[in-house]
Amino acid sequence: MRWPAKGQWFFIVLSVLAVVVLLVSVYDILYNEEWLTWVGAFYGVLLLLVVVMLYLRLTEQPAKKTAVAEFEKTLKGALHHFKCPSCGGVFAVKKSRQDNKKSFLLTCPDCGMTGMVPSTPSVIVAEIPEKKSTSKNFTCQQCGEWVMVWAEGTELASDLHVYSCPYCGAQQDLQST
Numbered sequence: 001m002r003w004p005a006k007g008q009w010f011f012i013v014l015s016v017l018a019v020v021v022l023l024v025s026v027y028d029i030l031y032n033e034e035w036l037t038w039v040g041a042f043y044g045v046l047l048l049l050v051v052v053m054l055y056l057r058l059t060e061q062p063a064k065k066t067a068v069a070e071f072e073k074t075l076k077g078a079l080h081h082f083k084c085p086s087c088g089g090v091f092a093v094k095k096s097r098q099d100n101k102k103s104f105l106l107t108c109p110d111c112g113m114t115g116m117v118p119s120t121p122s123v124i125v126a127e128i129p130e131k132k133s134t135s136k137n138f139t140c141q142q143c144g145e146w147v148m149v150w151a152e153g154t155e156l157a158s159d160l161h162v163y164s165c166p167y168c169g170a171q172q173d174l175q176s177t
Contacts, residue, residue, distance in 0.1 A: 010056070014049050021046060081152070087111035090152040092132075105163040109133065109151035112159055119166070138174035140165040147174065 021042040028035040080093045089110030103118045135150040145167040149160065162174040 010053055014046070014053060017042075017049070018046055082117060084108040084110060084113065084115065086113040086115070089154060092150055092152055093117070094135075094148040102164070102166050102169040104147075104166040106149065107157065107159065107161045107163075109136075109149055109156045109160055110154055112157040114163070117166075136160055137177045138162040139177050140168060140170055140174050141172065142170040143168040146177070 021039065024035065024042070025039050027033065028039055081090060082093065083090055087108060087110050089108060091109040103116050105114065105116050107114050133151040133154060133156045135148050136156060137146055137148050139146045143165060145165065147162055147166060149162065150156065160176075164171050165174060
């Protein structure tokens with residue numbers, strides 16, 4: 001069993017108090033105990049606690065994400081792993097240079113969905129499947145640089161394309177070699 005996170009305790013206590021006040025309200029209605037003043041005060045306290053909780057939730061700082069660069073440092077040969085937001089498939093991209101500054105557009109090697117890979121991705125993939133597909137190479141006709149793409153854990157989608165160059169930024173369908 002896992003304990004609730006630090007920020008969840010306030011919500012749990014608030015929920016339990018709300019249930020208790022609701023039960024007291026129902027009891028008061030059923031048995032006509034005339035606790036209306038006390039029940040109203042408890043609802044006021046609950047409302048105040050909800051406002052405090054919302055304020056604290058809105059003012060908390062978001063957690064920092066680990067940058068992909070930290071993950072890439074452990075890999076050899078400029079190998080970059082990404083996760084498709086559509087299907088969750090993991091794929092790898094190997095570039096001929098490490099100094100690219102451009103994001104590039106490609107289809108997911110698993111599901112074929114078109115998506116943008118940013119020049120500085122913000123999410124890492126911790127687990128990489130052992131099975132690898134055959135790779136597919138793409139060459140830019142404008143600058144001559146190449147990109148190699150393959151799927152991790154599955155076979156490549158039949159209609160794989162790289163639509164822009166991560167080096168020169170040319171917006172063209174890179175040539176499959």
